[in-house]
Amino acid sequence: MTAASTRRRGRPALADQPPAADEALLDRALEAFAMRGFEGASLREIARAAGVSHGLLNARFGSKLALWTAAVDQGMERLHAAMGRHQSGLPVDAGIEERMRAACIDFLHTLADRPAIVQLMNVEGARRSERLDYIVETFFRGRHWPFTQLLAQGQASGVFRPMHVSVPFTMLAHGAGALVVLRPLVEAADKRLRTRPEALAQTIASAADLIVRGLKA
Numbered sequence: 001m002t003a004a005s006t007r008r009r010g011r012p013a014l015a016d017q018p019p020a021a022d023e024a025l026l027d028r029a030l031e032a033f034a035m036r037g038f039e040g041a042s043l044r045e046i047a048r049a050a051g052v053s054h055g056l057l058n059a060r061f062g063s064k065l066a067l068w069t070a071a072v073d074q075g076m077e078r079l080h081a082a083m084g085r086h087q088s089g090l091p092v093d094a095g096i097e098e099r100m101r102a103a104c105i106d107f108l109h110t111l112a113d114r115p116a117i118v119q120l121m122n123v124e125g126a127r128r129s130e131r132l133d134y135i136v137e138t139f140f141r142g143r144h145w146p147f148t149q150l151l152a153q154g155q156a157s158g159v160f161r162p163m164h165v166s167v168p169f170t171m172l173a174h175g176a177g178a179l180v181v182l183r184p185l186v187e188a189a190d191k192r193l194r195t196r197p198e199a200l201a202q203t204i205a206s207a208a209d210l211i212v213r214g215l216k217a
Contacts, residue, residue: 023074024050025046025050025052025057026070026071026074026075027071027074027114027116028046028049028050029041029046029050029067029068029070029071030071030072030074030075030116030117030120031049031116032045032046032049033068033071033072033116033120033123034115034116034117034119034120034123035116035119037123038064038065038068038123038124038131041064043057043058043064043067046067065131068131069134072117072120072134072135073138075114075116075117075120076117076135076138076139076143078110078114078117079107079110079111079114079117080139080143080145082106082107082109082110089102090102096150096153096154096157096159096160097154097159097212097216099150100147100150100151100154100160100211100212100215101208101209101211101212103146103147103150104147104172104176104207104208104211104212105204105205105208106146107147107172107173107177108172108176108177108179108180108204108207108208109180109201109204111173111177111180111181112180112183112200112204115180115181115183118173118174118177118181119181121135121173121174122174145169147165147168147169147172148165148169151165151168151215152165154215158217159216159217160215160216160217161215161216161217168211168214168215171211171214172211176204176207176208176210176211179203179204179207180200180203180204186203190203
């Protein structure tokens with residue numbers, strides 16, 4: 001009898017899954033934490049959504065906090081990597097305003113594709129906790145974000161007005177970001193987003209324009 005034939009029936013072990021399946025598992029976890037909060041999300045619910053057993057999920061991550069950390073890490077890494085796509089296609093002599101606009105567009109398109117990361121920020125950002133401290137120290141202070149770098153360059157050259165990065169970034173993530181994260185609400189108000197595929201891109205471009213114009217000195 002082969003090893004495959006002697007394997008127990010049921011959900012597959014995490015160790016048997018390809019990397020893409022591991023990514024999908026962390027996506028399901030991030031969605032659950034974003035929807036229900038850390039306390040409200042359960043490992044059993046996440047395991048069921050990911051198609052693995054609760055016991056194997058526990059064995060792999062050890063705790064709900066470890067799973068939360070891995071899911072947030074993946075979501076933030078994906079967001080960080082996506083913020084340079086439009087900038088990389090700009091001419092070498094593109095101005096600081098054009099590059100900032102491209103960074104905002106990348107950010108918002110990424111949120112439109114995977115809104116759970118900013119939905120989780122809305123939950124975790126409402127009160128102080130060790131999880132919020134982890135997010136701030138690891139990603140906001142421990143990473144170089146294109147938005148932050150471009151803002152500093154624009155301020156140094158006098159193009160952008162002096163302000164702390166938390167002001168425009170919060171307006172981008174939780175103001176303009178609401179246009180793509182709160183899709184049911186926005187689509188109810190603007191039916192074009194449901195009937196015209198290009199409407200979302202136009203809305204994102206308009207939001208990016210507003211952010212950049214508000215930054216100008």
